[in-house]
Amino acid sequence: MQPLYQRLRELDSDTFERLAQQLLAERHPGREIKHIAGSGGDRGIDLFEGTLTERPIIWQCKHFPNGFKATQKKQVKKSLDDAIENFKPEKWILVLSIELDTSGQEWFQQLQKDYADKTSIGLFQASDIVRELIYRRNIRDAFFPGAVLDTIAVRRSLEDLGTMNSQSLDALSKKSLDEQIARLEEADARFNYKISYGPNAGPEVAKASALGPLHVASVMEGPKRTDIFIRDLEAFRLDPPKIDFSVNRKGLKKVQEFFRTGKQQQLVAGEVTVPRSAFDFVFPDAKPKEWQLQLMPSAELAKRVLSWRVKASDGTEEVQYDLVKFRIVALGNEQVELESTSNLPFVLGLTLRAQPPMGGNFTYSERFQTFKVSAVAKALRLKHLLLRGAGIELFSLDQDVLVGTFGKGEDKTAEVPPDDRVILDMAAVASEFGWDVPYPEKVGEEDLTQLAFLVLLLRGESLPISTFSGGMRKSPEMVNMFRQNANSDFEVIVCYPSILSPPVFFGTAVKPEPVLFRSIDARIADPEDLLRRLEEADDGQEVLAQFNVEEVHGYKPPAGWVQGLQFRPIGPEEKAALNAAQVATPERSGDTD
Numbered sequence: 001m002q003p004l005y006q007r008l009r010e011l012d013s014d015t016f017e018r019l020a021q022q023l024l025a026e027r028h029p030g031r032e033i034k035h036i037a038g039s040g041g042d043r044g045i046d047l048f049e050g051t052l053t054e055r056p057i058i059w060q061c062k063h064f065p066n067g068f069k070a071t072q073k074k075q076v077k078k079s080l081d082d083a084i085e086n087f088k089p090e091k092w093i094l095v096l097s098i099e100l101d102t103s104g105q106e107w108f109q110q111l112q113k114d115y116a117d118k119t120s121i122g123l124f125q126a127s128d129i130v131r132e133l134i135y136r137r138n139i140r141d142a143f144f145p146g147a148v149l150d151t152i153a154v155r156r157s158l159e160d161l162g163t164m165n166s167q168s169l170d171a172l173s174k175k176s177l178d179e180q181i182a183r184l185e186e187a188d189a190r191f192n193y194k195i196s197y198g199p200n201a202g203p204e205v206a207k208a209s210a211l212g213p214l215h216v217a218s219v220m221e222g223p224k225r226t227d228i229f230i231r232d233l234e235a236f237r238l239d240p241p242k243i244d245f246s247v248n249r250k251g252l253k254k255v256q257e258f259f260r261t262g263k264q265q266q267l268v269a270g271e272v273t274v275p276r277s278a279f280d281f282v283f284p285d286a287k288p289k290e291w292q293l294q295l296m297p298s299a300e301l302a303k304r305v306l307s308w309r310v311k312a313s314d315g316t317e318e319v320q321y322d323l324v325k326f327r328i329v330a331l332g333n334e335q336v337e338l339e340s341t342s343n344l345p346f347v348l349g350l351t352l353r354a355q356p357p358m359g360g361n362f363t364y365s366e367r368f369q370t371f372k373v374s375a376v377a378k379a380l381r382l383k384h385l386l387l388r389g390a391g392i393e394l395f396s397l398d399q400d401v402l403v404g405t406f407g408k409g410e411d412k413t414a415e416v417p418p419d420d421r422v423i424l425d426m427a428a429v430a431s432e433f434g435w436d437v438p439y440p441e442k443v444g445e446e447d448l449t450q451l452a453f454l455v456l457l458l459r460g461e462s463l464p465i466s467t468f469s470g471g472m473r474k475s476p477e478m479v480n481m482f483r484q485n486a487n488s489d490f491e492v493i494v495c496y497p498s499i500l501s502p503p504v505f506f507g508t509a510v511k512p513e514p515v516l517f518r519s520i521d522a523r524i525a526d527p528e529d530l531l532r533r534l535e536e537a538d539d540g541q542e543v544l545a546q547f548n549v550e551e552v553h554g555y556k557p558p559a560g561w562v563q564g565l566q567f568r569p570i571g572p573e574e575k576a577a578l579n580a581a582q583v584a585t586p587e588r589s590g591d592t593d
Contacts, residue, residue: 004130007144008097009065015143016063017046020095020124022139023132024059033059044083046095055090058083059124063097068104077111084118093122100125184226187281190235191216194227216241219282226282241278245293247271258295262330262337267293301328306338307397310348312382314390319382323397324348335360345371345379345439350394352406359406362386368423368439373506376439377427380420422451426506429454433499437508447506454499457515457554468492468522469546470565474537482534485569486527491578492547493518493566495557516557519549520570520578 011019021035024047031049050056060079064072076094083092100108100123112121133140177195184193194211216236217228230236247255251271258265274291305327311320323342330337333354340348349363364383368376386392394403416424422443429451430436440447456463472478498512524530525546537543547567570578 004133004140004144005099005126008126008129011063011097011143013061013063016097017061019139019143020059020061020129021047022143023129023136024124026136026139027132031057043086044079044081044092045087048087048089050090052087055088057091057093058087058089059093059095061095065097068096068098068100073107080111080115080121084115089119091120091122093124095129096123096125097129098126184282188278190230190232192229192231194229196225196227198223198225217279217282219279221284228279228282243275243277245275245291246273255295258332260332260334262297262332262335264294264296264330267295297328297330301331304328305341308403309393309395309397311393311395312385312390313393314385314388317381317385317390319378319385321382326350345376346383350392357404362392369441371439372436373423373427373430373439374436377424380423384416384420422448425451425455429458430505432458433510433513435505435508435510437505437510440506440508443506450500450505457499460553463517463552463554465517465519465552466549467525467546468494468517468519468549468552468565469544470494471542472545472565474534474539474541474543476539479531479534481569482524482527482531486524486531488523488569489520489572489575490522490524490547490567491518491520491570492522492549495561495563495566497563514557514561514563516555516561517552518555519547519552520575521551522547522549522567524548 008016017035021033025033028049033047033049035047036045044060045052045058046061047059048056060076060083062072062076062079080092080094083089094108108121108123115121133144180195181193184191211227212229214230214233215227216230219226219228247267248271251267254265254267254271257263269292272291272293275293305325307323307325309320309322310324311318313319321342321344324340324344325342326338327341328336329339329349331354336352336354338350338352340346345366345368347365347367349365350360351362352360364386366379366383368379371379391405393405395401396403423439453463494517495514496517497514499515500510500512503510503512525548530543530545533543545565545567
């Protein structure tokens with residue numbers, strides 16, 4: 001393939017555009033891809049599909065044999081801007097004769113983000129072009145004759161295959177395959193055989209799953225795959241195929257571990273001898289000198305789904321999931337390993353004893369993104385219950401029976417990590433105010449400050465507020481009240497229509513929630529100044545009053561409470577009584593504006 005990369009760099013710009021047009025036309029046979037001749041590329045377009053006035057798909061070809069630096073990036077961006085201005089394409093694809101390095105890929109990905117609201121941007125670079133040329137022999141030979149040694153062309157020339165039509169080739173292939181299968185049947189007629197040949201299929205063909213209940217083996221030989229199926233089931237039962245091999249002590253430990261746990265084991269050269277099997281006649285004549293043996297769980301085993309109810313409890317706290325689906329990861333004669341597959345904010349792994357008494361251990365992996373805060377908090381509660389040694393009760397919903405309880409260990413009094421504490425606090429606040437927001441991708445300092453304030457409010461603790469201020473309208477009674485109580489304590493209550501301004505909780509807009517702030521030890525900040533401004537004001541005129549406060553608490557206001565400032569003087573005895581009673585929610589009383 002390297003010669004193709006080099007020959008791409010050697011093309012002139014016009015030939016490169018024509019190569020791109022030919023490849024894309026064959027790659028998208030249902031689309032009519034046109035080439036703009038001459039200086040059309042100056043308007044941000046070399047190839048296009050559709051109607052130019054109706055948001056076409058545009059391919060812009062750039063031949064940069066000397067690399068992709070600042071100058072080339074500038075040219076690409078200009079072509080993109082020109083295409084958007086002139087044609088407003090639905091999709092704009094950059095076609096390059098070279099491969100972008102890491103820096104170039106980062107720049108291109110940023111370009112895609114920057115223009116995402118204007119058009120969709122794609123990339124068709126050297127590796128994509130070479131991949132197409134490998135399969136499109138006619139185009140490759142037309143533009144790059146002799147660049148690649150074509151074994152197919154050589155064989156056609158030597159064996160006169162190029163003059164055969166498809167029907168003749170089919171007959172020749174069938175004749176050859178019939179002979180191969182006949183020889184396999186003569187070697188062991190208990191089986192039927194299927195031969196597949198895919199020179200371009202790649203190694204993934206070897207991972208193909210079972211082809212049915214009678215499929216017992218597959219043998220890979222390069223691009224050739226031979227599948228073996230049971231034909232004579234009775235003979236198979238009486239004399240099942242065997243594989244004989246020997247292992248040393250190290251290999252034996254791996255085999256024993258596989259049978260004990262069911263976990264995959266790899267026996268390498270030196271641990272296992274070249275085996276002999278009932279299918280040796282299928283293998284190529286050149287036997288391998290070294291052998292690797294892989295023991296793994298059956299693919300069919302992983303398809304089984306277990307539906308269980310999971311509950312964890314330590315006597316004081318309990319978390320239950322009514323339905324958790326598990327798949328079997330490994331099954332041995334001593335233990336079974338399971339992994340949860342339900343759409344939950346975590347993956348729970350269980351390793352259980354296969355025989356009574358029930359017992360085992362667990363693994364817990366977080367995956368919080370895309371879930372709501374409430375779901376994440378529940379998952380964290382489960383995690384910390386398990387860490388504290390809580391027992392897990394497993395109940396099979398399929399069989400309607402209790403599987404067992406396990407994992408009850410010594411109680412551990414571990415502190416909740418700060419990151420988990422933030423999420424739990426976030427969920428508590430969200431639950432209180434009905435804000436079930438998505439789990440945030442990033443938590444900033446402002447978010448944490450806001451959360452700390454809301455947690456104090458939720459717990460009824462003193463808030464970090466030192467002053468209250470609000471407007472009040474002058475009346476003779478108000479002036480007289482302030483004159484008589486200028487240096488007294490006041491009960492001050494302020495009602496705001498929203499607990500947050502703006503109402504945004506960890507990046508998500510939430511519904512406004514009214515809140516009351518109340519202090520029973522407020523004092524006028526500057527009594528002389530307030531009295532002076534009251535005396536100078538006309539009756540009914542609004543005057544700003546400011547109070548210094550020592551301890552402030554927040555509450556959700558009762559129904560009907562209106563926004564504004566309320567205040568009244570409070571004597572020592574009443575203040576002491578209110579402190580002793582620890583009144584949770586203030587009653588409507590006193591002066592208000």
